[in-house]
Amino acid sequence: MGEATMMGWILAQQTPLGSSSAVESQTAGTIPELVIISIVLLLIATLVALVTQRLRIPYVTGLVLAGLPITDVLSRRVGLDPSLVLNLFLPILIFEASINTDISRLRSTFKPIALLAAPGSIFSTAIIAVLVKFGLGIDWIPAALIGIILANTDTVSMIAVFKEIRVPSRLSTIVEGETLFNDAAALVTFNLILVIYATGSLTFAQGVKELLVVALGGAVVGAILGYLSLPIFVRLNDPLSSLLLTVALALGTFQIGQFLGVSGAVAVVIAGLIFGNLGLPGSSSASDRITLLSFWEYAGFTVNTFIFLLIGIEINPLTLWRILPAILFVIVAYQLGRILSVYLLLNGLRWFDRPIPLRWQHVLFLGNIKGSLSMALALSIPLSLPGRENIIALVFGAVLFSLVGQGLTLPWLVKRLKISRVSDVMEQAGKLQIQLIAAKAAQDELDSLLKSGVLPKAVYEELWASYQVRVAQSERILRDFYNQYRANQLKSDRSGLDAIRRRLFLAEKGAVSDALRKRIVPEDLVQPYIKDLDEKLLKLEDD
Template sequence: MQQPSLGSNPATNSQTAGNVPELVIILIILLLLATAVALITQRLRIPYVTGLVLAGLPITEILSRQIGLDPSLVLNLFLPILIFEAAINTDISRLRSTFKPIALLAGPGSIFSSAIIAVLVKFGLGLPWVPAFLIGVILANTDTVSMIAVFKEIRVPSRLSTIVEGETLFNDAAALVLFNLVLVVYATGSLTVFEGVKELLVVALGGAIVGGILGYLSLPIFVRLNDPLSSLLLTVALALGTFQIGQFLGVSGAVAVVITGLIFGNLGLAHSSSASDRITLLSFWEYAGFGVNTFIFLLIGIEINPATLWNVLPSILLVILAYQLGRILSVYPLLAGLRWFDRAIPLRWQHVLFLGNIKGSLSMALALSIPLTMPGRDTIIALVFGAVLFSLVGQGLSLPWLVKRLQISKVSEVMQETGQLQIQLIASKAAQDELDSLLRSGVLPKAVYEELWASYQARIAQSEKVLRDLYNRHRAGQLEGDRKGLDAIRRRLLLAEKGAVSDALRKRIVPEDLVQPYIKELDEKLLTLEDD
């Protein structure tokens, strides 16, 4: 039996080694280009990701043959990194308080929008049903990166920001599940409604179970790791491994990564022994997400060929109209009915949710992942690429303008002062906690500890005094219209009460007939608070 030998193909190895310097040069060019884009977008005050796409367009002919947007790379490497980074920075308590609008938009809203787009594309362009539904699913997806990037530059109410982040986070997972379901229909030729619903539930719930198990299994390992660099390795393995395990088991890897990231970010990081370790880990993931975004959107610009899109421009315009109409008919009617069982979403916010329907890397990766045997594959890719280009440039540039125009980000002087005082309180109390830890570990002498602790206590006392004065003025009616800062605190407290009582009910500590009226009273109080 012939034994395999290392380096058995010298020609292949030599060719690979010869390509490395060329790839390094291309990488350097892209990094320098991204740096220039960052400087220009900061000066012009336009979204960074939009600038990256526009910068990539002129160099399409130069680099597109040497590098490309590999869908396998995006789905198996880039996507898990982006989802995990977003998930670990998402507060579950905030997510829980906005779960109903998020579930409406990412669930029924996504399916309804996909169906509307598919019908319009089917009858408008004469495409078969399967390609039409593929376009619908691909373009019903909202890009996580683009929306969060805009909201990082412009302050918006935290409830609106949470709804957008939560929808885009779960929308990625929903798009992958629906996309695979349409491919099943293409492969088998038919699928009943019952089988489709069953497949969706198995894939989505299976992904949630896998993510929950892996997330909880990682917690005791993370707690025992005192080295921040080892913790980084664990999180990278967790993000990429969770996605691969989910895919291997036939469930949604994206859903699994979302759940794992939420568990790790809300339970794992809270038990980190050192604040510096938490900062190191979060900083790493922020840089990883930023780096992945940079390369993805540059590659999107390089991948798109304007000359090719020009040839099918009328069809692209119809597709753009279709996905915008799908978004309109899924956002406004669904959120109009939300007032019957949750706090209403202001109409101005709904305008932002409509225009914020920006497409991005996942849409392009899904389009490139369509099987080569599917008729009209090249047409589908061209239509999706054209819609993505319009979305990133047109909507990406107009969204910040719309947010400012609607005065959603308007903040009063009192709210500004309250926010600064809250930051001082949070920072000072965190520093005191770290001092306590250093004293217990023997690193800090007690005399030094007492001096530093007292200096922070003075800052806390001053901040609390000013906040108390603001609160008393508010109660006296002197600050009419500046309730939002205090209402945000009240909401956190009421949600904490609701969570504690619900936990007590699950553990059978208190009777249900007493709990339900109390929870109803808490819900009524929550509905009276202004949106933060």
């Protein structure tokens, strides 16, 4: 989705201005070239997929490496346009990530995510900016822009690794959540620095006010549009029409946010979370939900494929070689910023939340991979800014190192750390849980078909009974596992049951807090109960 539009727009930029007939003729002449380029890039991406699967390396890293040799061939006709990345590709990627994010999982890991995405990002940005300012001798505005760009993380490679190597769900949620909110935070602060550059000055109070207005305004816009989409979605019985609604919601929310002067990225995050957690579960048809999620998975995969391939095409290795010492200094700066923000901040997390294991922190540090947003932000720096070309070259060099160096070593590190150790008992219990969940979902779908009149009752009873056999068998074996756990108290097998307990405790906490907000129960009785729940949550094993 979007690749033909992207390259068509880029090719159109090179059409010389003139009469309308000349423009039409030139545009018509570029269509065959556009088709050929699209086919070439698709074939390259397919070949990269085959090679990376065989070599067991991240797909996006392979795309970047594949793009480097063809720089001289296609660089004048195809490039990474920042406007298209920010207005089309970024909303698609953010929306795809947010509709697949469970709010209950975010809530259980909110504190580490908030630490990394807010103060962690600011802390890392400040460290990078100071080092670049005094190490390379550039002005504060360019140094601050480099800091913001390189403090941003792109975890496409990390998520790809997590799909192949099992990691605890809490770690995966922290990674996804940090990226989700980090992208929005990077865009907000980047635009704030550009405002300072344009106006010449901005007081601290004005800066804080600007940040709050842009961020909170984006959240309000996203919440309004997200909730407005829910009744429309419920009334749409056609999955294809529902797809159109979600595309309009993702792209429209971003544009409306930008038009109103608030953060479009924040708006898309909130709208996606609302739609994914309130809209999709309310769909009466499981097949419609699968169609929607499959479409957005394909859209995200396609966008990432073309972005990372074009990153490789955009980078000129010879240019980077000429400024290699400066690039190495910038790499050290952003790695140091990440080290301090991860290890220092997360070390203090133990005072008010479950501590993050040191092995997880190693993954969060090495997973500090740069990607498409960093490239797009660098290219969107105003032409009038002195040293713009140097900033772009430094960022491109850091991105290349990040995608290749860290991207190739991350799978090795995750395996080496042995983060997730699952016993044979819990492995079998997990398979039974999958079987139980699937059978229950099938029974719910049968109930829906019976109520709608699609299924005769005799057929319904026969199919429902066949699924009930699977449900009963799974429940019986899982009960035996639970009894075995209670008898032996195997510490290594706690995480599966503790994950369930965590959800139950969080549900209790949410219900009691909601009752307190409605003044149903007195606060002096609620606070000790919530404190007891928090202590129980802290004692649970990481999932």
